Amino acid sequence: MIFDRTVHESFLKAFPEKVGAMLDTLKGHIDKGRDSLEEDTVHDIRVWSRRLSEALSIGAILIDRKPSRSLKMLSALRTSLGRLRDNHVQRSLAIEYGIEGLPEQLEAKDERLAAQASRSLVEFDMERLERDFLHFHRELIVVCDDSNLLERNTERISTRIKKRYSSVGKSFARSDPADFTTLHNSRISIKKLRYTLETLDGYIGLDGGTLALLKKIQDRLGKVQDLTVLLKTIGKLVNKGRLSVPVETFQRISIDRHMLVSEFLEGWRDELAVIGRFIEEPATNQYERKDKDRGNFRSGVTEKFSDGTIEKILFLASEKGLSYRGVVAYLKENPAICDRLGIEGLPSYQTLARRAGRLGKRKKTGG
Template sequence: MPPPTPIRGLGPDTALGDAARRILAGRLADVRHPEAQLDGALDEDGVHDMRVATRRLRAALQVFQATGKLTRLEADVKRLQDALGDVRDLHVQDQWLDTAAKGKKDADKALAGLRQSHLSGLKAKEKKLRAELERWTDRTVPRLLKKLDSLEDAHRFAGKRVRSHLRQRLRRVEKRLERYADAPDAASAHALRKDLKKLRYELEIFQPAFRRTVGALLEVLVPLQDGLGELHDADVRLELFERAAAEAPPGQRKAARKLLPQARDERAERSEQIAREVQRWHAEAIPKRLRKALT
């Protein structure tokens, strides 16, 4: 996952409006950087990089909502993010199927049929993404650039309001962790992943205000989020193969049944990885250290 562009020269006493203008400009630049990779064929790395960048831009738009009316712009960015996500999700599972097909000559045709069936909606999703990219370039970018000049807020970048918001975000993650510990299923893992992602991107935004403390804690948070992302992909894949094993045409059912043990093993491996990261989260007292940094 590519890191965000560093924003230099911000500190705890920077006016929130000034910080908003500079950070949003940086996040916008990060979204625009992969655009060249998507001019012709929709490059898989370009789709992934732009999707991550739009998530970070949306997080910044949500965080800085009080500096100007940004709700509509955030919704426009979400449209692009969703279109990127629809294509990216198909790319991820197709990459896995491509790897799984290697060395299985007896199942080549069946796997090819399974891949073709899985990718049947890709063209429609790519068409939608191209339309959203055009809308992004023609409408959203000019509106966002115009909006940047009007953002104002005299509150401190690391003021009470910001700290309170981040502490609330942390409490949501802690509750999600408790629910996941009680029931480590796909639904609780996905909910934890979404809230953890929001906490991460918001901590990245305010990292310049909290110096090294937040940066060190992000080093622990990031592997947990990444692992949850891989677990989500494994859950999607497992559901895909279980349905194919029951409902697909005969050749594809056979291929899906052959792949199910591998998919289940990988899901179990990802789940064990998450358990280790959660244990590390508690062993290193991450919530306590974060609360202290945000006091």
């Protein structure tokens, strides 16, 4: 990452104006939403409220004052639109997977959620937000224009980025394919890092490819979360007798989710290392996989099956409620599933049990 005085001085001088432009953009989307609450408008309001919140948070570490009320207002705004946005996503997925009857039920729910979201937009106190922002903005201009504070401000911004990056590494390392909460937490951490870097885009040494990689990781984990919610929605409606879904459809959704999880688990170390090269975070070495030829980097023992392959099989066993012996037998009988999941060769159930224990110990120690 480029952290020289020239770059940071130019950023700090332009930062107050950039934050002001973000507020204007958000206001425009809110005005549009008050007229007609389309799906794209809901998305834009939530995205720009996050961007503004991150910019305000960066400004807060510069002026030593957190704009708490503004941040709470923006958070409440996102929450008020969140359920509607989630319903839009679920309806699109229901159509994509051809789940008969579900799109109609979600559309009926959409009307109620849209009415609630519209009320939230009408009641949102934009004047209050603008008044609070005006005071904050004045302080920010003074601090950003003070050359005596340049080194201090530069260090504070650098520290924030490094903390965001470190948080991503820790949450990724704790990701458990059997616990979707950990995967959701990983998505939140990468999203926070992405918004931080986007706020600083143009003033640090990040290229478009790195930002695209951040979005790719976030989108992948976001799809995992969306499919998890979809499966829960289907399960609830089926149990209530309000929906009938073929077993094959349920399995297809589960396998698609599993493939996304597997892609994440196999690639996050390399992807994080790419991001880390720009951020210059020393913890990069802690998270980057160095076990070439599928070697175990902790024990130095070369393994025939990669951790990614073992985790795929363990996840499938968890999904289907199978024992180690049972899941190996199941995959032997269903080679098409092996092909779809990218599993080349199968371990014995004894090897699977041994590696499962090792992976479990690794997770407990934060590795």
